[in-house]
Amino acid sequence: MKRNILIIPGDGIGQEVTTWGKQVLESIAQKYNHEFVFDEAIMGHTAIEATGDPLPNETLEKAKASDAILFGAIGHAKYDNDPSAKVRPEQGLLKIRKELGLYANLRPILLFDELLDASSLKPEVLRGTDILFFRELTGDVYFGEKKRNEDNTFASDLMNYHRYEVERIARKAYEAARTRSKKLCSVDKANVLETSRLWREVVQEIAAEYPDVETEHMFIDNAAMQLVKNPKKFDVVLTANLFGDILTDEASQIAGSMGMLASASIGDGTGFFEPIHGSAHDIAGQNKANPLASILSVALMLDIAFGLQDEAKAVTSAVADTLKAGWRTGDIANSSTPQDKILGTNEMGQKVLE
Amino acid sequence: MKRNILIIPGDGIGQEVTTWGKQVLESIAQKYNHEFVFDEAIMGHTAIEATGDPLPNETLEKAKASDAILFGAIGHAKYDNDPSAKVRPEQGLLKIRKELGLYANLRPILLFDELLDASSLKPEVLRGTDILFFRELTGDVYFGEKKRNEDNTFASDLMNYHRYEVERIARKAYEAARTRSKKLCSVDKANVLETSRLWREVVQEIAAEYPDVETEHMFIDNAAMQLVKNPKKFDVVLTANLFGDILTDEASQIAGSMGMLASASIGDGTGFFEPIHGSAHDIAGQNKANPLASILSVALMLDIAFGLQDEAKAVTSAVADTLKAGWRTGDIANSSTPQDKILGTNEMGQKVLE
Ligand SMILES: CC(C)[C@H](C(=O)O)[C@@H](O)C(=O)O
Ligand SMILES: CC(C)[C@H](C(=O)O)[C@@H](O)C(=O)O
Numbered sequence: 011m012k013r014n015i016l017i018i019p020g021d022g023i024g025q026e027v028t029t030w031g032k033q034v035l036e037s038i039a040q041k042y043n044h045e046f047v048f049d050e051a052i053m054g055h056t057a058i059e060a061t062g063d064p065l066p067n068e069t070l071e072k073a074k075a076s077d078a079i080l081f082g083a084i085g086h087a088k089y090d091n092d093p094s095a096k097v098r099p100e101q102g103l104l105k106i107r108k109e110l111g112l113y114a115n116l117r118p119i120l121l122f123d124e125l126l127d128a129s130s131l132k133p134e135v136l137r138g139t140d141i142l143f144f145r146e147l148t149g150d151v152y153f154g155e156k157k158r159n160e161d162n163t164f165a166s167d168l169m170n171y172h173r174y175e176v177e178r179i180a181r182k183a184y185e186a187a188r189t190r191s192k193k194l195c196s197v198d199k200a201n202v203l204e205t206s207r208l209w210r211e212v213v214q215e216i217a218a219e220y221p222d223v224e225t226e227h228m229f230i231d232n233a234a235m236q237l238v239k240n241p242k243k244f245d246v247v248l249t250a251n252l253f254g255d256i257l258t259d260e261a262s263q264i265a266g267s268m269g270m271l272a273s274a275s276i277g278d279g280t281g282f283f284e285p286i287h288g289s290a291h292d293i294a295g296q297n298k299a300n301p302l303a304s305i306l307s308v309a310l311m312l313d314i315a316f317g318l319q320d321e322a323k324a325v326t327s328a329v330a331d332t333l334k335a336g337w338r339t340g341d342i343a344n345s346s347t348p349q350d351k352i353l354g355t356n357e358m359g360q361k362v363l364e
Numbered sequence: 365m366k367r368n369i370l371i372i373p374g375d376g377i378g379q380e381v382t383t384w385g386k387q388v389l390e391s392i393a394q395k396y397n398h399e400f401v402f403d404e405a406i407m408g409h410t411a412i413e414a415t416g417d418p419l420p421n422e423t424l425e426k427a428k429a430s431d432a433i434l435f436g437a438i439g440h441a442k443y444d445n446d447p448s449a450k451v452r453p454e455q456g457l458l459k460i461r462k463e464l465g466l467y468a469n470l471r472p473i474l475l476f477d478e479l480l481d482a483s484s485l486k487p488e489v490l491r492g493t494d495i496l497f498f499r500e501l502t503g504d505v506y507f508g509e510k511k512r513n514e515d516n517t518f519a520s521d522l523m524n525y526h527r528y529e530v531e532r533i534a535r536k537a538y539e540a541a542r543t544r545s546k547k548l549c550s551v552d553k554a555n556v557l558e559t560s561r562l563w564r565e566v567v568q569e570i571a572a573e574y575p576d577v578e579t580e581h582m583f584i585d586n587a588a589m590q591l592v593k594n595p596k597k598f599d600v601v602l603t604a605n606l607f608g609d610i611l612t613d614e615a616s617q618i619a620g621s622m623g624m625l626a627s628a629s630i631g632d633g634t635g636f637f638e639p640i641h642g643s644a645h646d647i648a649g650q651n652k653a654n655p656l657a658s659i660l661s662v663a664l665m666l667d668i669a670f671g672l673q674d675e676a677k678a679v680t681s682a683v684a685d686t687l688k689a690g691w692r693t694g695d696i697a698n699s700s701t702p703q704d705k706i707l708g709t710n711e712m713g714q715k716v717l718e
Binding site (some may be wrong): 094156256 | 439443444445447448452454458486489505506508510511512519521522524526527555556557558559560563564565568581583584589591592593594606609610612613614616622642
């Protein structure tokens with residue numbers, strides 16, 4: 011199989027972790043006789059520095075022309091502390107999601123038995139947890155009209171959903187639920203938000219098309235609580251852009267660390283694969299970042315974008331074996347991890363490759 | 365001291381739990397020689413059934429005329445599953461918050477050592493946690509204009525903040541931070557939302573007035589994660605209405621159960637005291653609800669509304685002693701709790717009274 015893969019390292023630790031994602035792809039290509047052709051492009055803070063634009067046209071063109079994209083991370087503290095900045099790294103990520111029509115963001119919460127102890131949650135609470143989030147990614151308050159009045163006394167963002175936006179992601183989530191334990195939980199705030207009431211109405215309609223799937227509706231505040239209290243009760247979780255952003259970061263603690271979680275953004279065209287962690291500038295360039303989320307993003311790419319299930323499994327198994335052998339990066343180590351088992355980004359990447 | 369207290373039981377378990385809040389107030393009045401005059405009013409589903417209006421005028425008038433309000437809970441599944449319902453219980457709660465100008469919602473995460481084991485988080489992660497949330501309560505997407513187009517293909521809610529709304533709650537939070545460990549974390553989503561950028565700008569300005577308080581700004585997704593990973597790192601947390609709703613429910617798991625958390629809503633006039641838990645219709649009327657959140661709401665009322673610190677401490681100590689003696693309601697019991705130590709609502713209330 012021949013495929014064109016665009017690597018967008020982005021900002022901060024993005025460069026370090028995608029390097030390992032790419033090496034894993036190269037090793038899979040060799041072992042399974044595929045031809046993966048790589049190109050690279052800039053986005054975010056890195057792109058602003060180079061061109062003034064967080065998503066240069068060239069990057070967007072390359073993205074559209076590729077078969078899949080491996081992305082690193084985005085963001086820089088410089089903009090975070092300057093609320094009046096007009097150009098921001100995140101605009102690049104939001105724009106590429108919109109331009110590529112990446113409306114469904116899949117975030118599997120994959121629990122490796124070896125990491126049960128790395129979490130702040132009790133092992134007995136965690137054991138057996140297996141959640142697949144479907145986060146809507148191109149609508150909601152992220153993309154609604156933003157306003158700020160001239161004297162800076164008022165600001166607003168329009169939270170909104172169109173029926174078709176809810177329908178298409180709901181269908182994707184129900185299809186996935188069918189292949190899993192046939193349970194779907196839709197999360198909203200329908201007791202307060204009109205947007206959520208439309209969301210719930212549409213999900214109820216789509217639910218009727220999937221009578222074999224058991225549907226539950228939950229308020230976001232309750233869901234944020236239940237996710238800590240009893241994560242096992244969730245299977246497929248379907249939610250809007252903002253709520254999904256919050257819940258999946260929270261859920262990362264189930265997997266022990268943000269450094270373990272991969273995500274796939276899919277829609278009408280090219281798929282986009284990225285860790286859910288951020289740019290972590292505080293540890294960038296120090297060989298400390300956990301490359302496993304990027305490597306697991308590669309597994310999602312192989313599976314979802316290329317339909318290469320065996321290759322995807324090979325990658326996930328390599329990660330599992332590395333963890334079984336006791337290797338850890340700092341974020342997933344705990345007080346009982348022997349010092350000589352704690353690796354840097356490169357050494358961890360190397361272990362998985364082997 | 366003579367004070368007029370309005371009891372609004374609301375829906376579901378609200379009736380059962382406020383009964384015990386009231387009895388504790390009566391016992392405090394007797395012991396400390398105060399005169400608490402009680403009145404009662406309806407709100408929510410209960411009020412819709414009786415009058416068609418979730419917040420009848422009579423309730424609002426009584427509320428305005430009282431010195432403090434003890435509220436139970438609101439909501440009913442009937443409306444939750446009917447996204448097109450025009451009249452909803454929650455409208456009553458939102459309207460009374462707005463009408464009484466209750467812009468600051470204080471939610472202390474009080475950790476009783478005895479309940480360290482009731483949480484799904486590891487005791488070593490929890491120990492020493494002491495967080496005070498300041499949730500903005502009369503702005504944000506809760507109160508912005510709601511729209512739905514005629515053919516039900518589109519819905520929206522306006523997320524918005526005025527500068528003065530951020531200023532006044534920020535000042536309250538900074539004042540509180542001064543009396544605690546002088547650390548404040550403001551939570552927003554300034555990398556995406558204009559509302560959050562205004563929020564951050566204003567908080568930065570107010571922060572300059574409190575140079576003795578250390579300020580941190582955090583994105584909501586990160587905060588939702590950190591709260592599970594390392595709750596101890598938080599002290600005063602300042603955030604908007606929607607984010608506060610989500611974070612405080614999530615944080616309830618730190619305290620072991622939603623059944624333990626009280627809140628105080630304050631602003632320009634009469635203060636409003638309520639548990640953060642909901643109406644829990646599934647257990648209503650079964651003598652199963654945990655009355656401690658309502659009783660701890662009474663402690664907040666004595667402290668914040670009446671300035672009766674000793675009386676407030678007496679209530680909190682009574683709760684602590686009851687827990688120390690091993691008594692539990694179902695929600696805070698765990699597998700090692702002896703069966704005969706698990707009490708119903710009334711028995712638990714009685715133990716605290718004693
Ligand atoms: C960087 C930010 C804009 C982004 C989001 O909020 O979507 C990130 O948190 C994510 O979850 O991918
Ligand atoms: C019942 C609901 C409207 C309310 C809210 O979202 O504010 C509740 O969840 C709360 O936190 O007090």
